[in-house]
Structure formats: C-alpha cells, structure tokens
Amino acid sequence: GAGVSQSPSNKVTEKGKDVELRCDPISGHTALYWYRQSLGQGLEFLIYFQGNSAPDKSGLPSDRFSAERTGGSVSTLTIQRTQQEDSAVYLCASSLSKVEAFFGQGTRLTVV
Amino acid sequence: GIQVEQSPPDLILQEGANSTLRCNFSDSVNNLQWFHQNPWGQLINLFYIPSGTKQNGRLSATTVATERYSLLYISSSQTTDSGVYFCAGPYGGATNKLIFGTGTLLAVQP
Numbered sequence: 145g146a147g148v149s150q151s152p153s154n155k156v157t158e159k160g161k162d163v164e165l166r167c168d169p170i171s172g173h174t175a176l177y178w179y180r181q182s183l184g185q186g187l188e189f190l191i192y193f194q195g196n197s198a199p200d201k202s203g204l205p206s207d208r209f210s211a212e213r214t215g216g217s218v219s220t221l222t223i224q225r226t227q228q229e230d231s232a233v234y235l236c237a238s239s240l241s242k243v244e245a246f247f248g249q250g251t252r253l254t255v256v
Numbered sequence: 257g258i259q260v261e262q263s264p265p266d267l268i269l270q271e272g273a274n275s276t277l278r279c280n281f282s283d284s285v286n287n288l289q290w291f292h293q294n295p296w297g298q299l300i301n302l303f304y305i306p307s308g309t310k311q312n313g314r315l316s317a318t319t320v321a322t323e324r325y326s327l328l329y330i331s332s333s334q335t336t337d338s339g340v341y342f343c344a345g346p347y348g349g350a351t352n353k354l355i356f357g358t359g360t361l362l363a364v365q366p
Contacts, residue, residue: 177354181297187342192353200351233297242287242352244304245344250297 146170148248150236156254157226165221165251169238176219177237177245178211187235193219194241226255257347258283262357269333269364277328277360279343286346288319289354290328293340302328302341333364 149168157163169176178190189203193213204210208226213219223230233252239245259282269275279288290302303310303317305326310317314333319326330337340359346352 175352179356186358187344187356189353189355192351194352200353202351203353235299237299237354242346244289244301245354246301247291247299252297 148236148238148246150234150248150251152251153249154252154254156256159228159255160225162222162224163226163253165223165234165236165253167219167221167236167238167248169217169219169236170246171217172240173238174216174241175239175245176213177239178219178221179235179237180232181235181250182232190221190234223253226253228255231255257349257351258285258345258355260343260345260355260357262341262343262360264360265358266361267363269362271333271335271364271366273333273364274329274331275333275362277330277341277362279326279328279357281324281326281345283348284321284324285348286321287352288321288326288343288345290317290326291342291344292337293342293359295339299342330362333362335364335366338362338364 174195176193179187192200208224211221233250235250237245237247261280292300307321316329344354344356
C-alpha cells in the first residue's frame with residue numbers, strides 16, 4: 145500500500161478483555177516495528193520483525209503482550225487481559241532493511 | 257546498545273525565530289532519522305540522514321557520525337512547526353530496532 149495502515153484507529157475496551165491491533169506495512173518492506181506511546185511520553189519499543197529472522201521481543205512489557213507477523217506482511221499485536229496501564233497509542237512502522245522507517249497513524253487504546 | 261539524548265527538552269519560540277535541536281548518540285550510528293510528531297500524534301518523517309547535510313525548505317539537518325551527533329535546524333519558524341521532534345537510530349548488534357530520544361517539545365507562538 146501507499147503507507148503504513150493501522151486498525152482500528154481507536155479502541156475502547158473493558159479491563160480484562162483481550163484486544164488485537166492490526167498493522168499493514170508498506171508493500172515490500174521487510175522490517176516491521178511496534179512502539180507504544182503513553183500520554184506525553186516518548187516512544188517505547190515493543191517488538192521488531194526483520195524478514196524471516198526471529199523477532200526481537202525484548203520490549204514486550206509482560207507475557208500478556210504478543211505479536212505475530214504472517215507471511216512477512218501484516219502484523220497483529222495482541223494484548224490479553226487488558227489493564228488500565230495498557231492505555232496508550234500503539235504505533236507501527238515499517239522499513240526496508242536498515243533504512244528509513246515510516247509510521248502508521250497509530251491505534252489509541254483506552255482501557256476502562 | 258546505543259542511548260539517545262536530545263536537547264533541549266522544551267523550547268518556546270516566537271514566530272519567525274530560528275532554532276537548533278540536538279541529538280547525541282552513545283555510539284556511532286549508520287542510520288539516523290528525524291521525525292516531527294504533530295498535535296494529532298502522527299509521526300512525520302523529516303530526514304533520513306546517516307551523515308552529511310540535507311535541506312528541505314526551512315528545515316535542514318546535519319549528522320556528524322564520527323562525533324555521534326546530529327542537529328536539526330528550523331529557520332523562520334511557524335506555528336505549524338509546533339509539536340515534538342524526535343531523533344532515532346538503530347540499537348546495533350544483532351537487532352536493528354530503532355531507539356528514540358526523549359524528544360524536544362517545540363511551541364511556536366504567533
């Protein structure tokens with residue numbers, strides 16, 4: 145596609161529910177990144193996929209968080225048993241290997 | 257892995273003024289980007305600048321990789337320049353994840 149697309153744009157969920165956030169990277173981009181940004185804060189790295197290599201999961205804050213990337217394209221970030229502290233904007237980016245990364249518009253998650 | 261520091265953390269300008277934002281890295285980088293996060297939260301690519309100098313309108317950037325810093329220049333600032341400016345570089349080693357600085361919050365007043 146023309147740019148990185150994320151869905152949904154906004155998600156309100158009840159505490160304890162599971163949520164799935166989707167990222168469609170730019171076509172042909174081999175690298176995909178997930179970040180989280182809490183209100184007024186910087187970007188917190190979550191997970192990084194590069195081609196067929198094992199993903200770098202070092203930023204996932206707990207085992208309630210997981211992500212997969214199917215067919216080297218679309219990625220889904222799953223948060224199980226959501227907590228209020230999970231409320232944030234979740235940002236996805238993609239790039240060709242080791243060059244300029246481009247971000248989607250983000251998914252604003254609110255846990256009530 | 258690298259650490260990224262940005263300065264100043266906050267900056268208030270009058271419209272028309274010039275400014276310089278700085279990004280320091282703890283180690284050499286071969287991939288450096290500057291982003292502008294607008295008030296709606298969208299991250300806009302400004303420059304991909306591993307080394308040298310680039311210009312785009314009123315904005316320009318210079319990276320001195322051997323000295324591990326990059327500068328973003330904003331000339332004749334406008335209110336639409338307001339927002340947060342981030343720099344980012346690769347962590348290094350086996351992973352190429354991007355590590356972000358803490359950002360510079362810029363407010364341009366009319």
